[in-house]
Amino acid sequence: MARPRIAVRAAVALALTLAGTLATACGAGSDGSRTLTWSMWANGGEEQQVWQELADRVSNEDPRITIKLETSSFDDYFTKLATRFDSGDAPCIVSMQALRTTGYTQGMLPLDDLIARNKFDVSDFDKSVLDGLSADGKQYALPYDVGPVILTYNKDMFRSAGVPEPRVGWTLAEFESAARKLTGDRQYGFVAAPQDVSMFPMVLTRSGAQPTDGAGRLRLTTPAMTEGVQWYADLAAKEKVAPRLPAPDPAFSDREFLSGNVGMGTNGPWALLNLRNQAGFQVGLTTLPAGPEGSRTYTSGSGFGISTSCPDPEGAFKAITLMTARKQLEWLGGVGRAYPSRESAQHAWYDNAHLAGAREVLEAANATAIPLRTTKNWEQVNRQLNQYGPDLFSGASSAQHVLEQVQGQAGQD
Incomplete structure (x- = not known):
């Protein structure tokens, strides 16, 4: 039985209203701006300041992106993350350590399709940490450090x-x-x-x-x-x-x-x-x-992935590609927070380490x-x-x- 035209128009209007409400709740604006939550571990105020600055640097790079940082100590981070995965309210961007990737894939979005669709080149990343942040042949995070x-x-x-x-x-x-x-x-x-x-x-x-x-x-x-x-x-x-x-x-x-x-x-x-x-x-x-x-x-090493509960995976993917861009990893390496996962950015760690023999040690260990x-x-x-x-x-x-x-x-x- 055909529905009356007025009912169809009302249903369409209601659907558009709900869609707009959902987009607003998820932080996506009509002008393409988006607010994304990011969960990260930080042991102390200095680390927290570094991660906040990384979020701000991404916003400076693309003013349409605002990243809202949430931190907890490393000791508590993964327990809290598992709870949020179970409840379905995990942040859009989640930080992941390679050692623990296989235990958290149920709450993370495989990135392979996003990588392919956006033609994102991963060849500059250290292969060992890319492998560590993957499971069952799927990539779950883009790495920011390795070592x-x-x-x-x-x-x-x-x-x-x-x-x-x-x-x-x-x-x-x-x-x-x-x-x-x-x-x-x-x-x-x-x-x-x-x-x-x-x-x-x-x-x-x-x-x-x-x-x-x-x-x-x-x-x-x-x-x-x-x-x-x-x-x-x-x-x-x-x-x-x-x-x-x-x-x-x-x-x-x-x-x-x-x-x-x-x-x-x-x-x-x-x-x-x-x-x-x-x-x-x-x-x-x-x-x-x-x-x-x-x-x-x-x-x-560690990296940044996207939770399955994220309503804006395209926006989150854009954010994590900026967070792991060479420019940002050179900065992280320069302040001493990361031995960059991108081989082209690793010089920044050595340039600013101020530790005699550091290159010889890391190259021998690697x-x-x-x-x-x-x-x-x-x-x-x-x-x-x-x-x-x-x-x-x-x-x-x-x-x-x-x-x-x-x-x-x-x-x-």
């Missing part, structure tokens, strides 16, 4: 103790010797912690063990992994060249290193801003000490670095490692027992 896990050290402490500063290619035996010589009078040679980016690179260089197999299954109980983790934990529990971990604390490593009471710790080039501005001592960089197969490490492959429930794995860490690092529990617990609770057959 290998390296060793940072307190130059002042080495100088005071009369210990030669570590050089590229140094060995585990030299690392252990330096850690012993630096320890004493409420000071420690190294800081060890059960976080993924802190512990697994050191285990890799010590025993070659990786936490997952080629198919993405958790493999924490292999002999090589057990041996490597026990050695790492014993730096605190038996050798006492590292401070005890008093309670589950994801910020333990950075806080202990910045206190000036620890000689060495693992970190990455992404941490330069905090280290340079917060450390009351000269910071040095070197490669992880070489084990039986040489110095080995992991590379990781030459052997491999992506840290994780599982879909990696957040759970990391949380449990933190939970059982205090007993492991005090010697109250063994690596075998802890790894069996985590494998049993979070593992996949």
Whole structure:
């Protein structure tokens, strides 16, 4: 039965009104302007200022785009993001770490069609971090940084103790010797912690063990992994060249290193801003000490994606392409917040690092670095490692027992 013309006109008018209301609620203006929310982690006011400036720089580049920044600490970020994905009210632009991508794809929009439709060239991005921000053959984020896990050290402490500063290619035996010589009078040679980016690179260089197999299954109980983790934990529990971990604390490593009471710790080039501005001592960089197969490490990075609940994916895609443009990544590299994911922008990090030997260290680390492959429930794995860490690092529990617990609770057959 045909509908009366007046009813059709009324229905069309109502639909247009609702569409206009939705567009306004989503931040899209009739003149093509748009307001997009962006969720990012920030540990401290300085980092928050950097991300706010990046948002402002994008708006300066394209005045039609306004980015509303929301931040939380890294420790809380992914838990909050999962909750917002589940509730369907996630921000349009979401920040993602390569290690955790596979666990959050249910709330993120694959970018492949947008990349193809906009003819966006990704060839300048480091391939390892592009791969890390993808899952099941789909790209979920555009990277802003990349970098290998390296060793940072307190130059002042080495100088005071009369210990030669570590050089590229140094060995585990030299690392252990330096850690012993630096320890004493409420000071420690190294800081060890059960976080993924802190512990697994050191285990890799010590025993070659990786936490997952080629198919993405958790493999924490292999002999090589057990041996490597026990050695790492014993730096605190038996050798006492590292401070005890008093309670589950994801910020333990950075806080202990910045206190000036620890000689060495693992970190990455992404941490330069905090280290340079917060450390009351000269910071040095070197490669992880070489084990039986040489110095080995992991590379990781982060980027910006689009949530499935974003009503304006085209606008969000435009924003993240501007956020990861060479101009912006050169700026991020210059202020020390990112080792740029674009190879053409990496010179800016070196130009402004003001750390002797930084290029040699990063190039040597990059030459052997491999992506840290994780599982879909990696957040759970990391949380449990933190939970059982205090007993492991005090010697109250063994690596075998802890790894069996985590494998049993979070593992996949």
